[in-house]
Amino acid sequence: MDTVPTSSVKQLHALIEEAVADDKELKLGLKNLHQGYPNETLERFLKARDGNISKAFKMLIDCLHWRANNDIDNILSKLIEPKESYDAIRDSQLIGLTGYCKQGRPVFAIGVGLSGYDKAPLDKYVQSHIQINEYRDRIILPQATKRVGHYVGTCLKILDMSNLKLSALNRLKILTVISTVDDLNYPEKTDIYYIVNPPYIFSACWQVVRPLLQERTKRKIRVLQGCGKDELLKVMDSHVLPFFCQSDSKRGGSSKGSKNEATDDCYSSSHAFHVELWNHIKQQSYASSKCVGPAPQKSFHVEVPEPDAELQTIECALETALVKLADGSTANGKGNGDALNGMSSLSVSDE
Missing domain, CATH: 1.10.8 (Helicase, Ruva Protein; domain 3)
Known part of the structure; x- marks a missing residue:
């Protein structure tokens, strides 16, 4: 509605x-x-x-x-230490703030296809995700509201599907956990999800998932051709575009090695957004320890309720589709690349 x-x-x-x-x-x-x-x-x-x-x-x-x-109200004082562990999460859970759209909403880039979620325990990825949510809601959005002079309570997300492979099946569990956290505790915080650089495997998955989505959810998802630059420039300025949307020739991945690495790579722990987030958590942690005294570091665990029926149905459908694709590629003696090429007749559309 x-x-x-x-x-x-x-x-x-x-x-x-x-x-x-x-x-x-x-x-x-x-x-x-x-x-x-x-x-x-x-x-x-x-x-x-x-x-x-x-x-x-x-x-x-x-x-x-x-x-x-789950002590969520104090999560922005809980450091992920040592710093190397935090950096490893940033390298394998790709998300970054690239700027603000023309209406003042923050724009987040997410590297869906290249996020491995394989360098830290599940709890750490969930903790990091919730910290970004809380920092967005308590710091980023209030600052955006003050900047534009009216309430800003939502964001835009650009999902880069570059390098999405059949191995995505291995990440369904953690993605379902994170989606459940968002759906039940941070509802309606994203106005539009822009899907860019979609490979053929996304086409197959989208055909399975789209009929299962509620109309409200469908209206939020826009699948763009290629890097989506032309469409995105209608709602944001060029300097806000993440590096993987600059042109079709520079797709996905990380911009590490470029001349302006810290600026270009919105995923990097050295990017301004992540530096500010890390420093904020570090300051809050220090202030908390001064008040209550130092406490031994312990594992952070968040209870995640069962996903709702819609999400469970989508997860099962995706798992079935990916298993069939994997079985088909194995039976045909094809690897991921060959299997994807064999799906070239599939079309990507947001209609």
Whole structure:
């Protein structure tokens, strides 16, 4: 649903206020969640549940309990140490902030095809992902709101599918975990997902997944031809384009080795966004240790609820499709490259 009735927001607001009235932890979680814009936050949860007030209430209360039970409100003071471990995550969980669109929304680049998620435990990747979410919501978006003079509560994401292979099956588990965290606790935070540099395997997966998506989700996903430069320039300036969208000849991967490595490679731990994020967490960690004293480093673990029915269905369908593709390529004596070339008749479209 595109709009939420004011009456629904008021009803949900009354229910939430009553539910958190005597709980300091839930109150803190709600404050960190809405960042001074409670109505807009309630609208997001209502949209995520198609305007159903009781379902939106349950979703939001579950989210607040998740935050309290997993100490999410203090996650920006929990360093991933040593620094080499954090850098390894950045090298294998590719995400970066490239700038802001013409409407002032932050633009995030995500290297889906090249993210290996193979250099750290699952918990560390989940921790890093949540820290980026929280830094976006508590720091980036409030700064964007102040900059443009009106509320900015959402972002755009550009998903680079370069190098997506059949081995993506091995990453379905962690991707499902991260998607579940986002769907249940950070709903409606992304306005549009731009898919760029899609290989043939994406075409096959998209044909399987698209019919399973809700109409609300379908409207957010735009599959672009090639690097998508021309379409993206309609909503953002050229300096905001991630390096893999600059031209079709410079596709995907990392820009390491270029003359302006720190500027070009939005994924790198040396990029301004990640430097600022790391320094913020380090400062918060230092401030926290001064208040309560140093604590021994321990593993960070977040409880992830079961994904909803839609996500479970999509995961199963994707797994089945990828297994069939893998079995087909093996039976034909083909590797990933040959198998993908054999799928050249498939077309990529957002229609």
